[in-house]
Amino acid sequence: MWNKIAIFIIKNRLRLILLLAVLTAFMAYQAKDVEMSYDFANVVSPDDPDMEYFQRFKQTFGEDGNVLVVGMQDKQVYQLHNFQELNKLTKDLKQVEGVKAVIALPNLVQVVKDTAERKFITQNIFEPFPQTQQQLDEHLKIVRNQGFYDGQIINDKTGATLLAVTMDPAYLNSARRTEVMDNILVHTNAFSKDTGVQLHYAGLPFVRSVMTTKVAGEMKLFLVLALIVTAVSLFLFFRSFFAVLIPIVVISVVVIWVLGIISLFGYKISLLTGLIPSIIVVIGIPNSTxxxxxxxxxYRRHGNKILALTRVISKIGLVNLVNNxxxxxxxxxxxxxxxxxxYEFGVVAGINIFxxxxxxxxxxxxxxxxxxPPTxxxxxxxDAKPLNKLLEFFDYIVHCKRHLVYFFLTIIMALSFYGIYKVKTVSYMVDDLPEESSVNADLAFFEQHFNGVMPLEVIVDTGSKQGVMRLPNLRKLEELEDYLRTQPILSAPISVVGLVKTATQAFYEGDPNSYRLPDNTERNFIFSYLAKQDEGANQKLLRSFVDSTGQRARISLKVADVGSRELDTLLLKKIKPQLAEIYGGEGVRLEEVGNSMRFIREDTGSETSVSLTGTTLLFIKGNEYLINNLRSSLLLAFVLVTITIALLxxxxxxxxxxxxxxxxxxxxxxxxMGFFNIPLKPSTALIFSIALGIAIDDSIHFLAKYRHELQRNGFNISRAITSSLEEAGTSMIYTSVILFFGFVIFAFSEFGGTKALGVLMSVSLLIALFTNLIILPTLLMSFDSGKYERDPYALIEQIDEAYFEEDDEELDLAQLSLKMNQEEPDNREVQRV
Structure with a gap:
């Protein structure tokens, strides 16, 4: 069959080149529409209880991850001129397309009592805007007396303050995000330049924007580096310009196909799919090699170029197909x-490998x-003379030092298992950004002054309409908030409790000591004022923390990016036990589903439920879900590779x-990973199944050559292994070196996960080269009988006959007529090959 394919390709080479050119042009046309992914992927199953609850939360309360925060800690901010600039910045940001709202010091409001109308109204604290430093200081004192803002907009202890910019979700998940962020940065940079105040940025919109920009930049960088590395490697091996150019042309065409297929399938460039072009360059070069x-x-054997090219297809086709x-x-x-x-990563990479x-x-x-023809x-x-000494040394070890091989292998495996025992599974929201990144430095600022900026939500369902505003339920919410305030990695909570406390403070003419929940006597007076609220700022703010039925209350927090392990400890060993203490007790049955807890009274059947949700929890859970699935993928890859070898x-x-x-x-x-404290996370778990799929090629290549040499050497195992190392070892080293340097380039990534992937993948493939050149023949020397029966149905027999046949088999010469190039020795215009 492969003879016929070879003749067809050579005979129709021009037509096939033109066909590929047309198809590649089509793929290039499709590739122009490829888009970047501007969102963190939802990797948790839609059927997962926590994901289902999070979707319901967003329908009720809106997005929790669409706030960009801009922080500062500088006494100059509170000087009149700079405060005027801050006021201008606040107004300018509100005018940016894609920004829904801006909350900052200059536009903060206070709740005051309207005795005539018997209701609460809001007034802007800084209106009329202060004209002197003394007036500004007096207004700032009013802000500090508002307990609702403490730890939210201003940290009275450190003097830090922030702007909270709420972005339209429609802009967050599209290419317009970059334009919005750029426009915001124009105004904030101008403010810094005019005032000398250093600004810090955080929040999911900013982190996602930074990561998207870096993904796009690194995709181009690694593609160029991969092409350079492979080109240099090919030139060092073959010493030929065209031996470099043509494989690079092949890979360039494939890269166009990669981008075209991503676009055709409706996928987007993400942190994973952005690596595919570079990976394809690296693992695709061995085909050409x-x-x-x-x-x-x-060609060196018989000097006929066309015959050599035809035999290349017929003999290497099946080998490359098995390797791919x-x-x-x-x-x-x-x-x-x-x-x-x-799924997208697997589909695009799998298709493009073929x-x-x-x-x-x-x-x-x-x-x-x-x-x-080659010179x-x-x-x-x-001749591979520089490698002969190395391969001879490997042959000596296999034949004379097998006991040392097993001894050192035992020690290495023992150390490896010990290291694996030390591996930790940890995920972070900004896991892939380097420690020295400005994003991490800014996150540290917000964690220091506001205990973090990553969203975390607690939803309390009282079980009855208007149940939130019942005083016993408010007191339980307050008790929960008081406990949450004691956790150093959580920000000050904000909920309806704070609004009711603010109302009590307003009822008593702004007295700071009255920032508390009302008692039973005060309740009716204060709630009668609240009942008369119109659809003003207070009512809209209330609806941000209580659903339309008054049954569910939202406690909104921010959490430091401390990683999945510490976050799990916080949830499982601190918050959930505290919830059980507050809402549980004698005669109350507890039921848990995911991060939701239901407290059911046995006597009445009434229930209260408390759910922990938010983008942070779903992201961390998604990473854990990813790791578990990657473990399953490794097991599946192991099974499929085993089946492939068994069929061969x-x-x-x-x-x-x-x-x-x-x-x-x-x-x-x-x-x-264990010894160097590299955590198990999606990017590092990814390498194992990929490395297994690539490394097994060397084993198949060596074993196929070994079987062939057994026949040639009268089933003498020792001579067969020596010959196999001499002949197969060189090509195995060539391809492994290309793969090693190809994956090493990812070590220069700014993303920690990509860097770890590059280092671990390149190290794994380099180790695989030595294990296949030393341990594999050692095992054959120790455990193979050297005898086997030819099975005409085994695929390896076809590889033996095709790849390792030394006698020139006769092709159907009558089927192929080719014009000879000027360099052919006989200069005949037409030669039958």
Whole structure:
């Protein structure tokens, strides 16, 4: 079959090149519409109870992650001129398209009592705007007397203050986000320049904007670096300009296909899919490397360029197809996770690995058929003299020092398992940004002065309409808030309790000591004032914390980005036990579903439920969900690779022997994570199934050569292994070096996860090279009998016959007529090949 395919490709090479050109132009046209992802992916299943509750929360109270905060700590802010500039900044930001509201010191309001109308009204604290420093200081004193704002807009202890900019969700999840952020930064930068006050930025809109910009920049950077690294590696190996140019052309075409397919499928460039073009460059080059090495080997044998190119297709086609299949397995397994970002990553990478195979099988032979044949200088790499000494050393170890191999392997495995035991699973909201990033520095500012900015919500369902405003329920809410204030990683809570306390303070003419809940005597008076509220600012603010039925109350907090482990400790060992103490008790049954707790009174059947929700909790849970699915993906990849090897060799012994050298690098990588304190998170868990799919290629390549050499050497295992190391070792080293340096480039990423992926992947593949050149032949020496029966149905037999057949088999010469190039020795215009 492969002979027919080879003849078809060579005979129709021009037509195929033109067809690929048309299809690539179409993909380039599609690629122009590819978009960036401007949102953190929802990776938690839509059927998950916590996700379902979060969606209901957003329908009732709106988005919780659409606030950008701008903080400052500078006494100069409270000087009249600078405060005037802050007032101007507040007004300017409100005019920015995509900004819904701005809350800052200059536009804060206070609640006052209208005795005539017997209701509460709001007044802007800074109207009329102060004209002297003394007037400003008096107004600032009023702000500090408002308990509602303490820890929210101003930290009276440190003097820090912030602006809270609420953005329209329609802008957050589109390309317009960047324009909104740029316009905001124009005004804030002007304020800093005019006043000399340093500003700090945080909040999910800002973090997402920064990450999106960096993803786009790094995608281009890594693509260029991958092309440079692979080009240099190819030149060092082949010493030929065209041996570099043509594989780069092949990979460039595939990159266009990657972007085109992303656009065609309606996907967007995310932190994961943004890595695919660079990854495809790295893992796609071995296709061309195998083709070029075989082309040079065949040409040196008989000196006929067209015959050599035809035989390249017929002999390497199946080998490359098997290699691409095992590599694709490492990515395709992600499509079984039912998580959008992993599914898209698996689909796009899996498809384009096979696209790389087909494009390289067409373009490399076709384009080289129009070029001069390789020179003697370009063929010198076939001798691989610099590598001979290394391979001879490996052969010596395998034959004479097997006991040392097993001894050191035992020690390394013991250390690896110990390191794996130390690995921790930790996820952070800004996990991928470097520690020295300005984003992390700004987050530290807000955690120091406001205990964090990541949203966390507590929803209390009283079980009855208008139940929130009942004094016993308000007191329980207050008790919960008082406890939450004691947690150092939580900001001051804000809820209806604060509004009622503010109303009590207003009822007593703004007395700071009256910022409290009313007692039973005061309740009717104060609530009668509240009942007369119109749809003004107070009523809108109330609706932000109480649903339209008055049954559910919202406590809104901000939490420091302390990581999933500490956050879990806070929820499970502190907040939930406190909730049980407040709402539970004798005669109350507790039921828990996810982060929701239901307290049911046994005597009346009435119930109160408390739910913890918010973007932060869903993001952390999503990362844990991702890690669990990636573990399943690794298991699935292991099973699929095992099946592939079983189909190839039809031997249980070979399956076991081949898997051991490829599991060792993964165990060592896990051990290194433990020793170097690299946490298990989505970006690091990702490498294991991918590395397994790529590394197994070397095992298949070596074992196929080993079986062939067994036959040639009369089933003498020792001589077969020596010959296999000499002949297969060189190409294994070439491809592994390319893969190593290709993945090392990701170590230069600003994203911690991508950096860890690059380091661990490159180390894993380098270790896999040595395990396949040392441990695999050592295991064969120890446990293989050297005898096997040829199975005509085993796929490996076809690889043996195709790839390792040394005698020139006869092609159907009558099927192929080609015009000879000027460089052909006989200069005949037409030669039958």
């Amino acid at each position: 195998y083709l070029l090495a075989r082309y040079h080997l065949d 299949t095992t590599t694709a397995i490492g990515f395709i397994v992600f499509t079984f996770t039912h998580i959008a970002i992993l 696209v790389t195979f087909f494009i390289s099988m067409i373009l490399v032979p076709a384009m080289f058929s129009y070029l001069p 003697e200088r370009q063929l010198r790499h076939l 060799f039809k031997s249980i012994r070979v399956v076991v022997i081949s898997l051991i050298p490829n599991m060792i690098p993964l165990l060592i990588a896990g051990g290194l």
